[in-house]
Amino acid sequence: MAPIITPTRRTRRTHFTRRVEAAGVKGFTVYNHMLLPSVFESPEADYWHLCEHVQVWDVAAERQVELKGPDAAKLAQLMTPRDLSNAQPLQGKYAPICDARGRILNDPVVIKLSDERWWMSLADSDIKLWADGLAQGYGLDVEVFEPDVSPLGVQGPKSTELMARVFGAEVRDIRFFWGKMLSFEGQEMYVARSGWSKQGGFEIYVNNGELAEPLWDALFTAGEDLNVRAGCPNGIERMEAGLLSYGSDMDETNNVFECGLDSYLNLDAPIESLSLPALKAMANTQTHKLRGLLFPEAFDVPAPYYLMDDDQRTEVRSSCWSPRYKKFMLYAMLPLSYTAANETLTVQGVTGTITDIPFPKEKLLEP
Amino acid sequence: MAPIITPTRRTRRTHFTRRVEAAGVKGFTVYNHMLLPSVFESPEADYWHLCEHVQVWDVAAERQVELKGPDAAKLAQLMTPRDLSNAQPLQGKYAPICDARGRILNDPVVIKLSDERWWMSLADSDIKLWADGLAQGYGLDVEVFEPDVSPLGVQGPKSTELMARVFGAEVRDIRFFWGKMLSFEGQEMYVARSGWSKQGGFEIYVNNGELAEPLWDALFTAGEDLNVRAGCPNGIERMEAGLLSYGSDMDETNNVFECGLDSYLNLDAPIESLSLPALKAMANTQTHKLRGLLFPEAFDVPAPYYLMDDDQRTEVRSSCWSPRYKKFMLYAMLPLSYTAANETLTVQGVTGTITDIPFPKEKLLEP
Structure with missing residues (x-):
């Protein structure tokens, strides 16, 4: 039996949790001391629906x-x-x-x-x-x-259509990672084109708890013919898309270079940032990098699982079977010597390909 | 169906998790980004065993x-x-x-x-x-x-006997909230008389992950005739004992006066503490205090539940049925006017008694 999560006030409910429960949530995780739904029908069924329709996500735990x-x-x-x-x-x-x-x-x-x-x-x-x-x-x-602000995600290929029906055509002009102040029932709230999927979508920063359930209901009413349903961040979709999860794929033992996040930085920017001196000093001293691995079949990776016995840094960070590409996907730190193209690695007798993150499309499509 | 908790690397396993799973854990919570067992047989069965025998607790999440x-x-x-x-x-x-x-x-x-x-x-x-x-x-x-140190609790009336068998008679002299450096398989580790129950017990601060399972096993081997089993912090026992849970009974919206923790302080101590000026200023300005409430029968307290409709501060913090005293126990903040002796409060038609925390024994024993 899968272990249950025991309710306490400490693992906070969100303004949407009642609706999430009514929608038949089957699993939660705890994120920023708050409940975050993790599965509704099944990870695979949730995945296919997300890629084809539109889902409403209680991501209030993104505090x-x-x-x-x-x-x-x-x-x-x-x-x-x-x-x-x-x-x-x-x-x-x-x-x-x-x-x-x-x-x-x-x-x-x-x-x-x-x-x-x-x-x-x-x-x-x-x-x-x-x-x-x-x-x-x-x-x-x-x-x-911490303000009482609860992001609600609207994710999936039909998300723009659904959002336009509820917030007006203005949502169509919002560029990726930008937002607008838009109104729901007279309350202005920040609406951004963002979210932890690559299926397109928005996050509504709900700043009035009393409007949380009315907004949820309005999205479901407006989206009935779009096949809207409740969803949540999906491990399959996010790994296929190359999105990282803090705490799993990287943590406070890691730096931006190892995780490929240095592309967001300009080390010579004239800014006052606590980490910049250290980052400049370590820029060319890395030994490992977070890599993707694709295997033709799945195998068991009990936690913690080190890809290289003598190197605890090679612990598997995330793993998932892709039902679309029929590949077993892993993220793990590997020594820099493994970053060359077409490198392979054999684990439990299964030989996989080492790739960048996100996985290159041609590697996912390889037979 | 109770919602399951979805495994990720982010919700860290402990050095004891494999043993906890083998012992048949049924529920977890997440605490300091780590798995904390929450139920083995049932909350009531776990409670009675804890009060009569000795349990080994994976409290590594007390980072x-x-x-x-x-x-x-x-x-x-x-x-x-x-x-x-x-x-x-x-x-x-x-x-x-x-x-x-x-x-x-x-x-x-x-x-x-x-x-x-x-x-x-x-x-x-x-x-x-x-x-x-x-x-x-x-x-x-x-x-x-954060050092790689994982507390292992040994709790219950037979805990001193069990600990003496594994760590030697020296444990008998450890006073409450004091500790000694004691040896297990040649490794010195801090052993304190402490723990989140009032049944007596110890916490072993395991500072070598490789000894975690051997120590677990040694405790079970040595304690077989003491009826040792795996356990975890128990909501019934801790409420009966008056122990508070941070995040549930108090949080960062609260201060020490509201929670009765000012008894640990000397506001005139000549120390340099960030909070002391603010605490001195607010010492006599409180409006609420955390109180215990005892009802003769249980009722439903869906979260959040306010004991006084017009006062969100009166949200129920914790609640539990006591099988020993046949009382429904609540913790909640109440206005100071409710701190007089023998005050009562009627909720959902059930009249309860307001008490201090811990609940006075005579109130628990009242018919």
């Missing part, structure tokens, strides 16, 4: 940390090595949060609401505590808090 | 944050308003962690290993990030990290 005040921009920039100086109001930027030793603490989307008001839409760690400690220690004039 | 270096003691004291100046080596102190606004961020046992080396044995929040932010901002000479 925001809000930085508010005269030093908000300064604090945000201290926390990430990505240059935020050119961020525009209502623009989001994927920005790894890195400490003074260059280690990754989180990988949020950082949203500039205004010069003095920023959100970090978090992966799973209490970045609010780090921000508060820094603000306190540096004596910054900034408030740090 | 340590280690402060190491010349400024370790200074940083520890900044983080808690409890006076740590008289802490002795190998002594633990229950010490709420409070920010500059006086809000509770965690309630660990703080263990002084030496002048320059401290552990905080954490409840569920990433205090490491707060400590790192403070150390960085204040320019302190201290390392902050």
Whole structure:
């Protein structure tokens, strides 16, 4: 029997949890001290539906940390090595949060609401505590808090059509990682073209808990003929798409170079960021890199599982069977010597191909 | 069907998880990004066994944050308003962690290993990030990290006998919240008389993952005639005993006065603690206090449930049926006007008694 998750107030319910339960959720995980649905029908059935129709996702567990005040921009920039100086109001930027030793603490989307008001839409760690400690220690004039803001994802190829029906045609003009303030039942809320799938979609930052269920219901009513249903981040789809999960694929023992996130950085940017000196110093000293591996058949990877016995860094980070490509997908750190093209690796007698992340389409399609 | 918990690397397994699974664990929760067992046979069966015999608990999820270096003691004291100046080596102190606004961020046992080396044995929040932010901002000479240390609980009335069989008679002299460095298979590890039950017990801070399963097995072999079995923190026992759960009974919206933790503090202590100025200012300004409530029969408390409709602060924090006392136990914040003796409250037609926490024995025993 699969272990159940025991309810407590500590593993917080969201403003959408009642609807999620009514929709027949079968599994949860805990993310930022909050319930995050993980499966409805089955991972495979959820996957195919996501790729063909439109789903509504309770991703309220992507909690925001809000930085508010005269030093908000300064604090945000201290926390990430990505240059935020050119961020525009209502623009989001994927920005790894890195400490003074260059280690990754989180990988949020950082949203500039205004010069003095920023959100970090978090992966799973209490970045609010780090921000508060820094603000306190540096004596910054900034408030740090978690607002009552609950992202609701609308994901899938029919998401634009559904969103247009509920929020108006304006949603069609929103560019990727940008957003607009749009109205639902008279309440303005931030709506961005973003989300943890590559099927297209939006995230609605619901800022009034009383509107959470009415909004959920409005999406289901408007989307009936679009075959809308409840969904959640899907492990198959996100691995096929090359999306990383903080805590699984990378954690605070890793740096941006190992994880391929240095492409978001300009190490010579004239910004004041805590991690930049360390990152410059370590730029050419890496020994490992996060790689994709594709195998023709699945095998058992009990956790922890090291691809190379003598190297704990080669622990498998994520694994999943792709029903579309009939491939067993893995993410793992490998020594740099394994980054050459067409390298192979044999595990449990099964020989696989080492690739970049995201997996190149031609590798997925190989027979 | 109860929702299952979906496995990921992000919700970390512990060095004991394989043994926990072999022992038939039925439920988990996630605590400090790690699996914490929550039920084996049933909450009631687990409870009666804990009160009569001895259990081995995988509480590795009580992660340590280690402060190491010349400024370790200074940083520890900044983080808690409890006076740590008289802490002795190998002594633990229950010490709420409070920010500059006086809000509770965690309630660990703080263990002084030496002048320059401290552990905080954490409840569920990433205090490491707060400590790192403070150390960085204040320019302190201290390392902050999570060591590979995994507490294993041995709890229940027969725990002293079992521990003496495995670690020697020395365990009998360990006083409550003190510890000794004791040896298992040649490895010295910190062993404290502590744990999240009131049935008596110890926590072994296992500092070598390779010894985790051998130690588990040694406890089971030595305790066979003591009826040892796998267990976990038990909601019934801990509520009967008056133990609080951070995240459920109190969180960062609360302060020590509301939660009755001010008894651990001396507001006039000559210490440098971030929260002390705020706490002094708010000492006599409270409106609510965490109270126990005992009802003769159980009723449904769907989350969130407010005992007083017009006051969200009166949300039920924890609830549980006591099979021993045949009482429905609740914890909730109530306005100070409800702190008088013998006050009652009627909920859903059931009239209960408001009490202190822990519940006074005579109230539990009332017919």
